[in-house]
Amino acid sequence: MTASPFFGIAGAVEVPGAIDAGVPSHYGNPNIEQRRLAGGAAVVDLSNRGVLSVTGPDRLTWLNSITSAELRFVQPGESSETLFLDPQGHIEYAAGVLDDGETTWLLVDPQAVEPLVAWLNRMKFMLRVEIADRTPEFARIGFLADEVPATIPVASGSGIPLVWRDPWASVVAGGHQYANGQHPGADWNWKEALVARTALGDVASTHPAAGTLAAEALRVAAWRPRFATEVDEKTIPHELDWLRSAVHLAKGCYRGQETVAKVHNLGHPPRRLVMLHLDGSDSVLPTHGAPVRAERAGEQVDVGRITTAAIHHELGPIALAVIKRSVKPDAVLSVDEDGQLIAAAQQVIVPADAGAVADVPRLPRLGAVRRP
Structure with missing residues (x-):
């Protein structure tokens, strides 16, 4: 694909090695861009991300049978989100879902396009579905x-x-939230519009733009997980509180469903998502994958990793990180960025007791005598 026309906007910069390669990271002032974006006065070029289509009369029942969300009853114009899990419940892909009555549109991160199309084609069997990569035709804004x-x-x-409305703002039917108290995602009214690539230049020339750094900072502040950043080969949905928007706990069987049910009802996720408030005195922002460490017996021990770090226009340096469940909420944490330790204060998203202990009452044993 040709270079995005958003690079024609004055000040457009692509940060080397950025997760969102191929689109502008910022236009000279990410903080101002964040404020404009948060206020609804700017758009973000997401034309590097994937757009897939699934057509055919069996498309919704088929997708419902192989993914984590309840998709059978999605109505034209409704938005959803779903996860593709392996048999052990690990997240393999994530997709925003939008149906128009004839086609189901899947919005995916760029690195997932080719492998997901190949996997879906292998899973068609004799069903009346057709999968296509529509990224060359449509861009996301x-x-x-x-x-x-x-x-x-x-x-x-x-x-x-074709406008996808992110369901993260509330707990979907059949979902579950592990985070306690008021959730910052309640104010997350993120949307993505599909536009023809031939019209992308008109969008760039007529709308104030914010870079992906601005969008990522606001996403981190909303505790919103993303496949390209928060997921690794071991991730299960519970660790990221992704039961909130992408999992239906009462639907029928699908790949990974047994793990989803067991961890939620009988166990605990081995890791948990947190937001870190970082010390910004040295103006060092950790990179994706930087080790998170805790002090134990006078030593620094690795307990997790940074998934996304950003500078928020109000909160300052913040990050999402996945850490071991055993890390205490009041543990003294730091992030190791090339040998430099950055102090970090933990804000709990997924509690250590997420799963069996949360919201599951203990039933008395048969024959047990209740003491006064």
Whole structure:
């Protein structure tokens, strides 16, 4: 694909080695861009990310049978999210889901496009479904706003505007939230519009733009997990509180369902997602994968890793990290960035007792005598 026309905007910069390669990371001032984006006054170029289509009369029941969400009853124009798990419950892919009545659109991170298309084609069997990579035709534009800007030339399918509304703002039917108290995701009104690639230049020339650094900082502050950053080969949904928006706990069988049910009802996820407030005095921001360490018996011990770090326009340096469940909430943590230790204060997202202990009452044993 050709270079994004958003690089034609003055000040456009792509940070070397960025997770979102191929689109501008910022336009000179990420903090100002964040404020504009948070206020609904800017859009983000996500044209590097994937767009897949699934057509055919069996598409929703088929996707429902192989993924974690309840998709059988998705109505035209409704948005959802789902996870593709391996038989042990590890996350293999994640996708935003939008159906227009004839086509189900899957929004995925760029590195998932080719392997997911190949995997879906292997899983078709004799069902009436067809899978296609539509990324060369359609680009994604992200924004935070109650309404879709009228000037964005949103593509349509069967007369339905192709706008995906992130379900993270609330716990979906059949889902479960491990995080306690008021959730910052309640204010997360993220949307993504599909536009024809031929119209991408018009969007770039007519809308104030924010870079992906601005979008990522706001995502971190909303505790919102992302496949490209928070997931590794061992990740299960419970560790990221992803039962909140992408898992239906009462639907029928699917790959990985046994692990999802066992961990939620009988066990605990081995790791847990936290947000870290980082010491910014040295102006060093940790990179993806940087070790998180805790002090034990006078030594620094590795207890997890940074998944996404960002500078928020109000909170300052923050990060999402996945750490061991056994790490105490008041543990003194630090992040090792090339030998430099950055002090980090932990804000719990997934509690250590997430799973069997959470919201599952203990039943008295048969024949047991209750003492007064």
